[in-house]
Amino acid sequence: MPTASIVVPAYNAEATLAETLTSLQAQTYDDFEIIIVDDGSQDATARIARAHLGDPRVRLVQQANRGLAGARNTGIAAARGTFIGFCDADDLWMPEKLAAHIHHLKAEPDVGVSYSGSALIDEAGCTMGIKQAPRLKDVTAAHVLNRNPIGNGSAAVVRKTVLEALAYRPSFETERDWVFDETFRQSEDIECWMRLMLSTDWQIEGVPGLLTHYRIKAGGLSAALDRQLEAWERMVAKLRPLNPEFFARHELSARAYQLRYLARRAITNLDRDTAWELFARSVQESLRPVLEEPLKSSSTFAAALVLKTLGPGPITRLGQMKTKLQSI
């Protein structure tokens, strides 16, 4: 049995899958398996995956499309490792990533999820000079709800026992358990990690370094931001009964953080009205983000204001503006 399993959910990922797999095969920690879950792709994903099966550590599971959460769940069900990592089929792991997390989890028995920061890369795979550098220590449920430190789907390595504690089987499911909630098409990560924080006694903790290269796709529509907000609200509504007192205390500020995050996404999309509206709603919801992170809030405000009054020109021209909008 391998010590670790890396689950790679892949849907129409022909452009990036090979690069992702190469980065995983190059891990310095060598006792692991890679489980590619082809989630009903219509492109060359399966062919590219098969080309890697010459490496005995690589396995391929194929299924009719179930979405990202469904692909991860299938990967978890197939995984044999004591530690299970996730890497989406367009992201990259730095060579020392798995080693760092396995070392961390073995040294810290109270930690159930080990994660790291990420560097953002563009579609061509070039680093954008933007990073996700989350809080690493003393992470509470409130931190996760406000500013999920497990910033993307390729950041975490999790103990199998933790995933078992989170697993459940909806009455209509006939094949295997769910860990990630497959009814979510967005916010499936934060739903899972918040459920972990509210329903188990595991601690989560990060290791230093930007050990994931997380790919940002250009564009993105305002409709997608709306759906993201909707999914976030559904996550809150679903989890509130687990600890109503917790949500009573933290929900407003968390929503303000979420709205500010979406406002920043709208700014990068140069969507003037959406950006302004989301930022205004964030401030109406709670001033906590402004008080806790005044620089980030004021740069968001400035950018949204410039975009609103002067249009996209200055934003696109001013490269330094982009630097200020780092770590979205």
Add this chain to the structure above:
Amino acid sequence: MAQKKVLHLVDDTTAGGVMRILDHLLVQSELSGAVEQKVLRVKRTAFSWGKLNADVIVSHVVPSWRSLAAFSALRAMHLDTRLVHVEHSYTRAFTTLNVPHKRRFFAMLRVIYAFFDQVVAVSQSQLDWMKERRLAASEKLTVIPPAVDLEQLSRKTVPPKSKTTIGAIGRLERQKGFDILIRGFRSTHIPEARLLIFGEGSQRLHLEELAKGDPRIEFRGHAEDPADAYQAVDIVAIPSRWEAYGLVLDEALAAGRAVIASKVDGLSDREGDARVSFCEQDSASWRSAIHECLRPVIAATSN
């Protein structure tokens, strides 16, 4: 041979249930020849509890960072005395719901448990949790379920007459989860059903607010004699959010009542007992559990 001296340490925060367990332990006649037992009240936040004269010291004090000094002084001043700690408070569900910084909390428990020669869990589930979290070396850990006098209760109660009155008995505090029960009960719409709530506590107003407008729910206050409370109900509901052991379950069974309990911590140790049905800690599960329990009655009346 001289009698061994056993000293039990309790503090102001020690729950009423723990005091009843001690009262019961102190009157065990088969122990009285072999050991001399005493109870000493201590201040949890004191710097030290002083030099104590005993062969065995049993702590029932709730561990916390603020009591660390006293626990460490206890060990330092009684190097040759057997020290036993009984963990009445902390469980997996307690930690999940109440502890934001779990690692620090576990570190505190490990430090304090390390001062003791033996750490007693009050239920198997609690022991499993202590082992999984490596709170103490496994050879130090044992399970001793608490006991109280249940004979009086079974003598004073007769089998329930009806089958539609549900009772919740305990302190009106968040731990006990009566809010979950009230929400679940309200959504049942069974006219014959009743919910009687016995006990007092800081959540009384909040719970009354939740029950407002449903005449089937009644608050009866604290029952001087628990037998009266058990006699007044047919089914006992235990919707606790956490519960290291759950004496109320033993009492309900001694009174010959059926039980619905949340599947949590020490309560879940009783899984397999046909008199107890279990449900999850949300109102929807309680609603269906209540329906399930009252179904034969509803079927009979509608025929």
